[in-house]
Amino acid sequence: MLVIESVSKTFNPGTVNEKKALDKVSLTLEDGDFATIVGSNGAGKSTLFHAITGNFYVDEGRIVLGGEDITYCKEHVRSKVIGHLFQDPLKGTAPHMTIEENMALAYLRAATGRHAYFSRISAKDKKKFREQLALLDMGLEDRMKQPVGLLSGGQRQALTLLMATMVTPRILLLDEHTAALDPATADKVLALTEKIVSGRHITCLTVTHNMNQALSLGNRTLMMDGGRIVFDVSGKAREELTIDDLLEQFKARAGKRLDNDRILLSR
């Protein structure tokens, strides 16, 4: 369970570039919740993610993940229990290392104790990696000794997804993780995401600019504007919502039209 309590963040305070990126945001995600976030440019979607991952410390408020207060927890410490996928498929994997080595790094999260530092990739690990790669159905299980830099963007993103969920995270953050992929690959990665997330009951928060996805994916939709969550819908009310309703709601609550230069109204 993720609890965010009136979190605020201002960038460059006291300068002309001052930007209130998060304005007393409160949000509670129950275990197994799968929420999508839409919003205009600069609404604070990515900033919210970075606040959760610990890219920066928030100015005020509290972030509690799985009952543990992580507000001032260091980034690499909290990333043990947070899975994070970026929009850029190149950000999630190390290009000059092999598929196997990348997966071994992701598997480090499961390692406990200091002796794990000097352990090497065991045959058992390799078998496990192989089985997991086979699930992707991309033929990657036969290319485990190849550097990740040789893979396509879609393959890299699928691998990143696998790595982020190899050890089940308390929360999975997807920051438009299919936006940079071609439509066919994007569908494939998205289907894979849904399969993994629902199959393992992972709590998940995803940013999208695809209005159709915003309503069809997961069980809850959030809209952000000006560093605040302006609309939050789930359950039956969400099922009855159309894309037009969603845009209408945004206009009514944010006092302006949803302006996102990459918004997709239909697929």
Place this chain on the structure above:
Amino acid sequence: MSTIFSLSILQSALELGCIYALVALALFLSFSILNIADLSTDGCFTLGCAVGAMVTLAGHPVLALFAAMGAGVCSGFVTAFLQTRMGVPSILAGIIVNTGLYTVNIAVMGFSSNVNLFACDTVFSLAKEKLSYGWYADWYKLLIVLVIVIILGVILSLFLNTRLGLSIRATGDNEHMVRASSINPLFMITVGLCLANALTALSGAILGQYQKSCDINLGTGMVTIALASLIIGETLVGKGGMPKKIAGVILGSCLYRFIVALALRLNVPAEALKLVSAVIVAIAIAFPYLREKSAFYRQRSCNRNACRKGESAHVSH
């Protein structure tokens, strides 16, 4: 060829190549893997030599090597501390430590600018006693440095495939990924720089015992030389696994020494040696780029000719 390269020149080039290969391996770790230009290498090399020389003078030539490595770890730690905890940019951190080390080195050598080890035992003189019979009697120096380099090369290669080693490699390869996957990049940089500087200092200590002296200016230009070896090595072996890359670095260092030996053989005056080194380094670094460029020009002219032929055929129709 035999007139230019006598066996003894070949031998000493190989010996020096193996000794300096340790610095090249250090730069392989800091420059190629961690993506940090560690400019404290010059000072750290002299530090290793100075510490090694003083402990050797005290009568412990083997202990000297370990003491030098310890000193290297300390120097690497300071460089890493400055850049990971104090927010000093990595190049500046190296320069600062390098400057500070000059005084430290002088102090280690008892405030004199050189120390000589002619009167005392070194690892080489110890080995000479043990290996004075048989065909290898003349090759004992090479044997020692070769064994040291091979052992360290194997250890480094194994280490870089452990979880810790993988984490260090990832830190230099993709910072975003590292931060998102529970690895502390600051810790990895610290470990990497400590190891790299230990290798550099060890190289300095071995060189000190090899030439039986230590001079305060010994390390000047070491970064450039090691970088040249590293790049020659990387150009030689191209892509491949860790063992192949490490072997390439060692090979590159030996090759660099051959080139220097050749230059000396061609009666290049000793004062001009630094310039020769700089030219070799520049060529070695520019070579891969120029090769790519020339391939492109060849292809372009080929393509143009083909087009022109096609055009003339079209006109004649």
